[in-house]
Amino acid sequence: MARKGKRPLPQAAGAGLARGVFLGGVLRPAIKHYVHPEISGLENLADQSPPLILAANHSSHMDTPLILNSMPKELRRKTLVAAASDYFFSSRWRGFFVSVAIGAVPMDRHAVSKQAMDEVDQLLADKWCLVIYPEGSRTLDGRLYRGKTGIARLALSARAPIVPVGIVGTYNAMPAGRSWPVPGHVQVRFGKPLTFDRYRLGVADQLVLRAITDQIMYEIMMLSGQTYVDEYVTSAKVRKSRADSEPDEEAGGEAGPALPGAANVTSGDESDDDASLCSQVPHITYDNRGLTVG
Numbered sequence: 001m002a003r004k005g006k007r008p009l010p011q012a013a014g015a016g017l018a019r020g021v022f023l024g025g026v027l028r029p030a031i032k033h034y035v036h037p038e039i040s041g042l043e044n045l046a047d048q049s050p051p052l053i054l055a056a057n058h059s060s061h062m063d064t065p066l067i068l069n070s071m072p073k074e075l076r077r078k079t080l081v082a083a084a085s086d087y088f089f090s091s092r093w094r095g096f097f098v099s100v101a102i103g104a105v106p107m108d109r110h111a112v113s114k115q116a117m118d119e120v121d122q123l124l125a126d127k128w129c130l131v132i133y134p135e136g137s138r139t140l141d142g143r144l145y146r147g148k149t150g151i152a153r154l155a156l157s158a159r160a161p162i163v164p165v166g167i168v169g170t171y172n173a174m175p176a177g178r179s180w181p182v183p184g185h186v187q188v189r190f191g192k193p194l195t196f197d198r199y200r201l202g203v204a205d206q207l208v209l210r211a212i213t214d215q216i217m218y219e220i221m222m223l224s225g226q227t228y229v230d231e232y233v234t235s236a237k238v239r240k241s242r243a244d245s246e247p248d249e250e251a252g253g254e255a256g257p258a259l260p261g262a263a264n265v266t267s268g269d270e271s272d273d274d275a276s277l278c279s280q281v282p283h284i285t286y287d288n289r290g291l292t293v294g
Contacts, residue, residue, distance in 0.1 A: 018100045019101060023068055028069045031065060031066060031069065036184075037188060038186070040189050040190070044191060045190055048161065050078045050079075053130050053155060054165050055147075055165065056167055057224045058138050059139045060138065060171060060173065060174045063167050066170065068131070075129055078127065078128050078129055079131060080103040081105070081130070081131040082131065083102075083104035083105065083107060085108050105123070107120070117150070120154060121157050121158050130154075134147030134151045134217060134220075135148070136234060138175070139233060142172075145231060146217070146229065146230055147213045148213070148232070149209040149210055151213060152209040152213045155196055156199060162193065162216055164220045165188065165190055166188075166191065167188055168189070168225060189223040191219050
């Protein structure tokens, strides 16, 4: 995020024009050619104005330009995207490109600091919309994974409505590992805005934050039609990587090298203190009938 008193690059003069040219002139024709997007739920955005938080499932690098190009022009011009700082801002030039091209602002997906939260709060206070992927990373297998509670903190702090967004088809068209889409069909479904004014009367403790986040993830699940997994996707990815490395360790007779960053990912998954509440929080499951607490 930008330093205090300095506007993020996507808000700088001329950045909006460059973003519009790249999204509309480069990405939109390519997306239409390959995946023929179908958009529904625009009526849920008709009476909305910034600030808004758009919370979506995440399957592909295609998701962001797909969402932005599906939004009404007046909202799209005032929309930025929370992007993983360790991936998209790993170099100065990559960070510059995604900031200008899609309006990306850096966000630490492993442990969101108070400074980062304050700066995002300021973006929303300045009447901007923000696209956030609550899962924190692209899906491992097409399913919807547990959301992180940072989005609930933002919703309560900024008093901004959350619009759930369900994206269908991008996992098949361009999953992680592919750099270009295959022909197919995708859908973007905007849900009804969610507000959480009733939670502002009390203390926003971890139980409240988890309840809000679970409600958001339930709405995303209903829009996307995905199967829900009550596990962080980053934890699932680490577990899969370790399982994939076990045959090599057995064949070599010795343990392989540690996964880079694995410890940070694991601790980041517990950054909202969910692990310490396992014995107190009721188990929440989802099905077509709704949310079940047991």
